[in-house]
Amino acid sequence: MTKREEYELKTEKLLEPIIQKNNFDLVDVEYVKEGGNWYLRAYIDKEGGISVDDCELISRALSDLLDEHDFIPDAYILEVSSPGLGRQLKKEKDFARSINKEVEIKLFKGIDKQKEFVGLLTEYDQEKLVVELENGNMLEIPRSNIALIRLAFDF
Known part of the structure; x- marks a missing residue:
């Protein structure tokens, strides 16, 4: 398992209880490097769609857990968003x-x-x-x- 896959899996495990508590679906987690920066992205969804407030709620809770567990040594930008209309089916x-x-x-x-x-x-x-x-x-x-x-x- 690559470091990237390990970070994604650990992040998914941290996210699951938060997602379930709020009746959301975890669509995907990705850890990617773009333009010299690392990004940790969580894509969430729910019936009726995701709002900015939903993303903020999950982002704050996840950020606290990531700080507590501190398993990613690189500097990265955390993003939480909806999967968007054109997102590929992967899983x-x-x-x-x-x-x-x-x-x-x-x-x-x-x-x-x-x-x-x-x-x-x-x-x-x-x-x-x-x-x-x-x-x-x-x-x-x-x-x-x-x-x-x-x-x-x-x-």
Whole structure:
């Protein structure tokens, strides 16, 4: 396990009780370096969406715990936010939460010369996912062929 993965996992463990107490969902934690700075980001969600006040509540509680446990030696910037509309589905809970929702999928290798699909995610497992396309056809896609999958949104 890399240091980055270790920091993310420890942060998730610190966050879980706070998240559960407030009836939120922990979408993801990432520790990344951007533009010379390290960022520790926690993405949270709840039914109806996340407000700035929700982010502030979790940020303050998490910041106190991070100071107390002090397991990240580098200087970093803590950010707590909603996952945003265009966020990729990565973890199993992302897929579970997205069942019967419309998703956009981009593939590494085309299926019938097509590399992009939009449809209803009907099922998934470790090997594949199944999407109901707009024409009613079911499409089974190997997960190894998925370059990007995210919730679809219309404006």
